[in-house]
Amino acid sequence: MSDGPGTSTGDPFGGRFPTSHERMTGVPWDASYHDGPPPWDIGRPQQAVVRLASRGAFSGSVLDVGCGTGEHALHIASLGLPVVGVDVAGTALAVARAKAAARGLGAEFVTADAFGLGELRRTFETVLDCGLFHSFDAVERREYAASVASVTEPGGTLYVLCFSDEGSGTGPHPVGRDDLPAAFTRDAGWDVTAVEPNRVETRIHDDGAPAWLATIRRL
Template sequence: MTGLPWDASYQDGPAPWDVGGPQQAIVRLAAQGGFAGSVLDAGCGSGENALYIAALGFSVLGVDVAETALATARSKAVARRIDVEFVAADALRLDCLGRKFDTVLDCGLFHTFDGEERRAYLESLATVTEHGGTLYVLCFSDEGPDTGPHPVSREELTSALDSSNGWKVVTIEPDRLDTRYHDDGAPAWLATVERA
């Protein structure tokens, strides 16, 4: 919650999940018209997904607890001349942002939480997602060889995203999550979820 362990991941070179560009799943979603209105990238890290989406013309806010990652993201935005905002925020207290978003992206954050934290996290996301808005969750899957750390089963993902905390699952599809340790990405789930 302090962000210190996450910040340490960025201090000696790129973090394992920092692949130097947007996730392929995010590029595909964008090509399919998956983003609309204002966009929140929760757990944005060094900003590659947020920068990619903002470069397409969307208003994007990236949030993370790792100050080193945010500083890197801001430097990239300046160097690339992309208008995007990066701020420090606790994913379990997103209501503190005082804003709502039409599209919310979680790329590699959901699977880092345990069961109780997942519920609190999804409730936090609900406070900043417009009714009828879309949440995308790209997380490590427990299916297939060479899974990433903290893999999630389809059942765990489905049960966390239930209607009692304001969500309606549209689809959960197998995908890949790019890392610096997997040649073609680790097994992942891509969930498309609607804010009820």
């Protein structure tokens, strides 16, 4: 989980303008990893992502945006696919690289701002966002959708797993079903083909939190 648009002289944010979540908490994403794993880092891939992978949902080159400590990127890499994980949290990326080395997997982990993905100068057939989209406000979500579009190949697929506002025990920053097509519009180069109920596993929810799993095609 990561990132923010623009630039800033604020030293804790490494020259980035902090996201709405960072402005609310007053600390950068990297600080979340300084005293042990944050609530979203469960030490394994989300079951929703594992199920996607088992159905062959990931193909070609894969981008994991807001990859954290890398469990999803590493799971995808274990299937033999080239994968790049990006985040602004250097502490999390260091953990991800150590995991990749220990497991003998070739996943690549890169520091990158989710609002400036074009700077990667690469494109991907499949993109995964697990737990990042819901951390942005409405304005940021539209900027983020444009950024992801810049690195997704025409006909490619973006999967978004985010907190839902439906049901009990919702996570922070819950997302309405309509918030996804409001951000990923056809004018921005997207077609939201499915938004389905799911669960996000966390360290503080016994049975996970209500979630949406969206399948979004790049036009």
